[in-house]
Amino acid sequence: MAPSKDENTVQDSHHNDGAEGKDAWKKKAPYLIHDKNSDFNAIYEGGCHCGKVKFQLSREKPLAAKYCHCTTQIYLPLSPNLGAPFQWATIFHKEDINFVRGHHDLGWYDSGEKSTRHKLPCKVSCAYCRSPIMDEGRNMILLFPTLLHFKSEEEKKRFAPTCHMFYNQRVVDIKDGLPKWTGMDGKSDLIEDSPPDVVRKRKREIEEEKEKEKNGDKDEDENEDNKARKK
Template sequence: MTESASPPEWQTRPPYTDPRQREASGQSFVKKIEGTCHCGKVKYWLSRDKPLGSKYCHCTDCQVMHGAPFQWAAIFHKEDMSFEHGVRNLSFYSSGAKKPTHGLPCKVRCDNCGSLIMDEGRNMLLLFPSLLKFEGNEELKRNFQPELHIFYSRRVLDIPDGKPKWSGLDGQSELMSE
């Protein structure tokens, strides 16, 4: 009889540890907001009801990878998220390596319907709020409203919304006028 190989170490850390694993190891994880992909095979939870930040990104990579003029992303610590079934039904794409691999930073999506779920970075993750179940809770939805635009110099359409618009990263580039 052969021993089954242990999963790669990153699969045993947040956000890939499911809430039951966390409870079994003595860590608490309060399920506050549920998110799912389009087909429902990937389900995840957030333990915070407000992101650390929320932004619209107009960089060329986001435009191409999302097939949209910009990406809406909410920033969380990896510990703030938990996939219900670990890495099952997930696929990974390292945009830097241009390969389907879990090389950070990477895109994480459902391997069935293709819904983009998040960008996983080395320390944080950028979650796509359009997959969250706000279920008519306007106060909760307001917590996720974008505060600003980044890489606005690369925009493909103007967004006259009164929010700060940075030519590159916020606080590290030129603040642009509308």
């Protein structure tokens, strides 16, 4: 269902980017439209459920692909009708996407402030069918590959997730052998059926971090002792 006149008015007011004017966001990545004469090489095409928003991607493989189980996905589902137990997300540079239709039909949501103004980081969706398009960060975008029209299984494999994040918040167990982190990957603990070699690697990293911290404290104590002697 399309937004009412009042909703459109509210939507326009939330496109305000401050002193630069309410249309300034259209002139910046990821919303800047590339014309046919630009060097943007479209590899993939995708769009929302109703078709009002369509976009292209120029990067063959995402910078990263992950499953996220954070509780935000329970309250902000990937489908307009169904809650999602977890999220399949891929990371791209903002310059990797080109909106060919409907970039003015986008809506934003800041889950921190619970507001619908364009404030980074924020969630981006179609203002008509409410299909989530991506999460826009300050430097990157987190795009949902379920919106892409893959031409082959080979293309889809390029977007295969490499790990699970926030797995301790999961609502369903996934036995796929991928590394499973309690929080952000590489910055939290590994749990459940994470591959043994990945677990061992993480343990070594933690031990090295503790050793560096210990040596750092030791050096600091020695410096304090030297200063005390000089006095």
